[in-house]
Each structure stands twice: as C-alpha cells, then as structure tokens.
Amino acid sequence: DSGVTQTPKHLITATGQRVTLRCSPRSGDLSVYWYQQSLDQGLQFLIQYYNGEERAKGNILERFSAQQFPDLHSELNLSSLELGDSALYFCASSSHPGGDYGYTFGSGTRLTVV
Amino acid sequence: AQKVTQAQTEISVVEKEDVTLDCVYETRDTTYYLFWYKQPPSGELVFLIRRNSFDEQNEISGRYSWNFQKSTSSFNFTITASQVVDSAVYFCALSENYGGSQGNLIFGKGTKLSVKP
Numbered sequence: 597d598s599g600v601t602q603t604p605k606h607l608i609t610a611t612g613q614r615v616t617l618r619c620s621p622r623s624g625d626l627s628v629y630w631y632q633q634s635l636d637q638g639l640q641f642l643i644q645y646y647n648g649e650e651r652a653k654g655n656i657l658e659r660f661s662a663q664q665f666p667d668l669h670s671e672l673n674l675s676s677l678e679l680g681d682s683a684l685y686f687c688a689s690s691s692h693p694g695g696d697y698g699y700t701f702g703s704g705t706r707l708t709v710v
Numbered sequence: 711a712q713k714v715t716q717a718q719t720e721i722s723v724v725e726k727e728d729v730t731l732d733c734v735y736e737t738r739d740t741t742y743y744l745f746w747y748k749q750p751p752s753g754e755l756v757f758l759i760r761r762n763s764f765d766e767q768n769e770i771s772g773r774y775s776w777n778f779q780k781s782t783s784s785f786n787f788t789i790t791a792s793q794v795v796d797s798a799v800y801f802c803a804l805s806e807n808y809g810g811s812q813g814n815l816i817f818g819k820g821t822k823l824s825v826k827p
Contacts, residue, residue: 598754627813629813629814629815631815638817638818638819638820639801639803639815639817639820640817641814641815641816644813644814651813652813652814654814684753686755688755688815690813698757698760699745699757699805699815700757701747701754701755701757702754703753703754704753704754704755706753
C-alpha cells in the first residue's frame with residue numbers, strides 16, 4: 597500500500613455521462629497530481645494542486661475539472677464523456693510543491709466509457 | 711521543449727540475461743530530477759529511483775543499476791541477471807521546476823520488458 601488511495605478502482609459508464617474520481621494523498625503530503633494513461637497518449641500530466649490551490653495545468657480538457665478540499669483529498673471530475681476518455685487515471689502526491697522529495701502514486705482508477 | 715525518449719518499445723530477454731533500458735531527456739532547466747518507475751501487469755506505478763541533476767554518481771541497488779550521464783542527457787537503467795518477475799513496463803520520467811509547471815512529471819512512452827524463463 598503506497599499510502600495514496602484512489603477510488604473507485606474501476607468505473608464503467610456511458611458516453612455523455614459525468615464521473616468523479618477521488619484521491620486521498622499520503623499522510624502529510626500537500627501536493628496532489630493527476631495523470632491520465634491511455635494507449636495512444638501514454639502517461640500525461642493533467643493538473644496539480646498544492647494545499648487547496650491549483651498549481652499547474654497540463655493537457656487537461658475543458659470537460660475535465662479538479663479540486664482539492666481542505667482535508668487535502670482531491671477529486672477529478674470528467675464530464676460529457678467520450679469513448680476516447682477511456683484510460684487509467686492516476687493520482688500522485690508529494691510533500692513538496694515542486695515534488696523535490698519524490699512522488700507517491702495511487703493504484704489508479706480504470707475508466708471505461710462505452 | 712521538455713521531453714523524455716525511450717527508444718526501445720519492447721525488449722525480450724531470457725532469464726538471467728542482463729538488460730539495459732535506455733532513456734534520453736531534453737530540458738532547459740539546470741535543476742531537474744530524473745525518475746524510473748515500474749508498471750507491472752497489475753497496473754500500479756512503482757517508484758524505483760530518483761536522481762537530481764547535480765548528482766552524476768551511478769547507483770546500484772541489488773540487481774538494478776543506473777547510469778546518469780549529463781553530457782549525453784541519458785539516464786539508463788540496467789537489470790542484471792533478469793528474472794521473470796522483472797517483466798513489466800518501465801518508465802523514465804523528468805521532473806522540472808519551471809514557470810507554471812512546478813514539479814509535474816514528464817514521462818517517456820515506456821519500454822515493455824518481457825523476461826522469459
């Protein structure tokens with residue numbers, strides 16, 4: 597157990613729907629990162645939060661949004677889902693905003709859009 | 711542009727062979743970190759090593775070793791006496807502190823290693 601908890605582990609939903617992925621960072625870590633792993637794009641950075649504030653944005657679609665709550669857990673919201681959104685979504689946490697002390701990844705949420 | 715290239719898409723070896731996974735990176739930063747992660751068939755990302763840009767010493771951990779060469783922007787990973795349990799996809803990644811992109815990881819496409827008995 598890495599200490600980063602992601603729920604649910606698997607999610608199957610239909611096109612056009614909206615889902616929420618949840619991540620609880622490792623105890624003491626203030627930074628949360630979201631990554632998407634798909635067959636064609638590989639592992640891509642989506643967005644980072646540090647202590648409740650958005651810190652950096654990567655290749656995140658406008659249909660996607662995220663937030664980090666006061667208890668430091670984070671949610672990634674995916675809306676108007678398309679078949680191409682099927683992927684493995686990882687959350688990672690670190691204690692430092694710049695990640696200088698390493699990243700710990702959760703086990704991922706596998707999203708299948710049908 | 712920041713980029714990580716893993717030119718080897720797939721490698722297949724027989725158990726006990728040594729294997730080297732190549733990683734070449736591009737960055738404008740003088741301060742950066744390099745990582746290797748392992749993704750076994752179960753799907754999780756397992757941290758293997760982090761190296762900062764100021765430390766060019768090679769590192770050995772059991773059957774694993776890493777060769778960091780700043781002059782060639784390479785950070786190669788060698789598994790000695792490979793085992794079937796080493797079968798996985800291995801990712802090299804670069805972390806930068808640059809402008810708005812503070813600390814996110816840039817991953818290579820990964821190298822799929824198959825170790826056959």
